[in-house]
Amino acid sequence: MWYRGGIGHWSWLLHRLTGVGVLLFLCLHILDTSLIALGPQHYNAIMGVYRLPLFRVLEVGLVASVLFHALNGVRIILIDVWVDLTRIHRLLFQIQMACFTLVMMPVAWIMLRPLLVQ
Amino acid sequence: MQLDIQIKRFNPEQDREPQWREYTVTLEPTDRVLDALHAVKWHHDGSLAFRRSCAHGICGSDGMMINGRNRLACKVLIKDLRQPIMVEPMRGFPVVKDLIVDMAGFFDKYRSVRPYLISDEAPPRTERLQSPAERERYEDTTKCILCGACTTSCPSFWANSAYVGPAAIVQAHRFIFDSRDQGRAERSAILNQASGVWRCRTIFNCTDACPRGINVTKAIGEVKKLLVKAATRPPHPPPTRD
Numbered sequence: 001m002w003y004r005g006g007i008g009h010w011s012w013l014l015h016r017l018t019g020v021g022v023l024l025f026l027c028l029h030i031l032d033t034s035l036i037a038l039g040p041q042h043y044n045a046i047m048g049v050y051r052l053p054l055f056r057v058l059e060v061g062l063v064a065s066v067l068f069h070a071l072n073g074v075r076i077i078l079i080d081v082w083v084d085l086t087r088i089h090r091l092l093f094q095i096q097m098a099c100f101t102l103v104m105m106p107v108a109w110i111m112l113r114p115l116l117v118q
Numbered sequence: 119m120q121l122d123i124q125i126k127r128f129n130p131e132q133d134r135e136p137q138w139r140e141y142t143v144t145l146e147p148t149d150r151v152l153d154a155l156h157a158v159k160w161h162h163d164g165s166l167a168f169r170r171s172c173a174h175g176i177c178g179s180d181g182m183m184i185n186g187r188n189r190l191a192c193k194v195l196i197k198d199l200r201q202p203i204m205v206e207p208m209r210g211f212p213v214v215k216d217l218i219v220d221m222a223g224f225f226d227k228y229r230s231v232r233p234y235l236i237s238d239e240a241p242p243r244t245e246r247l248q249s250p251a252e253r254e255r256y257e258d259t260t261k262c263i264l265c266g267a268c269t270t271s272c273p274s275f276w277a278n279s280a281y282v283g284p285a286a287i288v289q290a291h292r293f294i295f296d297s298r299d300q301g302r303a304e305r306s307a308i309l310n311q312a313s314g315v316w317r318c319r320t321i322f323n324c325t326d327a328c329p330r331g332i333n334v335t336k337a338i339g340e341v342k343k344l345l346v347k348a349a350t351r352p353p354h355p356p357p358t359r360d
Contacts, residue, residue: 002186003183003186003187003209003271003273003323004185004186004187005187005271005321005322005323005326006322006323006326007322008320008321008322008323008325008326008335009273009321009322009323009326012273012319012321076319076320079320079335079339080320080339080342080343081343083336083339083340083343084336086322086325086333086335086336086339087333087336089322089335
């Protein structure tokens with residue numbers, strides 16, 4: 001249902017989306033590693049697909065999803081444990097996003113550099 | 119000024135689905151959304167149905183979704199809104215007609231938390247006294263007017279209508295933390311169920327929507343912490359050493 005909520009609403013929505021995204025990746029990961037049971041050629045074939053540039057970009061998205069989900073989870077835990085933090089929950093979200101950006105910038109650069117410098 | 123207002127209309131005797139209708143009314147920028155609804159009802163379409171009573175933000179009758187957020191129509195000024203103003207009923211409750219929703223379930227949940235003083239003591243001859251600090255403990259949650267804005271802005275409530283909802287928890291908080299009340303255990307048992315406080319995901323929509331400025335998320339958090347403390351407390355006090 002659509003609702004024009006504030007920071008808490010959108011961070012909750014993003015938390016859910018990143019959580020589902022990471023879960024889908026885990027299912028895919030279990031599936032691709034289980035291909036080894038059918039023979040090394042199948043496993044190598046799927047690994048070859050993962051080395052495509054598009055998948056490198058998707059991997060950056062995966063790291064971003066895990067990082068956002070983790071940081072947002074920590075923010076929620078902090079608020080649940082110290083309820084007075086509810087007064088500054090917007091500031092906490094801004095700090096969370098600053099941490100997210102600080103970590104993601106070098107990580108994205110390291111992961112995408114092989115594609116960019118080729 | 120000319121004001122364009124779109125209202126989500128639904129007449130169960132005629133319509134299969136709700137539909138948006140647009141009206142143009144003349145108002146002052148300092149008028150409220152409630153005045154716009156009155157202008158529509160009195161000058162354009164008398165069949166428009168909405169609740170309102172005191173019209174001054176006290177009775178909580180005119181809770182509705184205005185431009186995508188739960189607000190009281192009598193507290194929102196026209197000048198503070200982007201046009202066209204979109205008005206629709208609160209989410210999660212069955213629509214009776216137009217902006218009127220069926221709040222019977224909401225009040226059932228309100229009653230389920232025993233929103234009244236529970237005490238085994240005989241009534242005193244004078245007031246049941248408490249210190250200013252004891253009164254301050256639950257001051258914030260005394261302000262609730264049961265408009266339903268918090269409960270119907272909560273995604274957990276949209277997903278599961280069995281959830282007791284922020285408004286009922288606020289009412290429970292008001293008595294749980296009242297030093298004169300002795301019903302903490304029975305209210306805690308109600309709120310500790312699967313449909314109780316644990317459905318809250320700390321989303322803050324309730325706090326943002328509350329027209330009385332209650333920190334609803336904090337109140338729910340305090341009840342959660344109380345339940346955790348009660349669950350982790352040893353069943354018997356530890357033996358004391360002489």
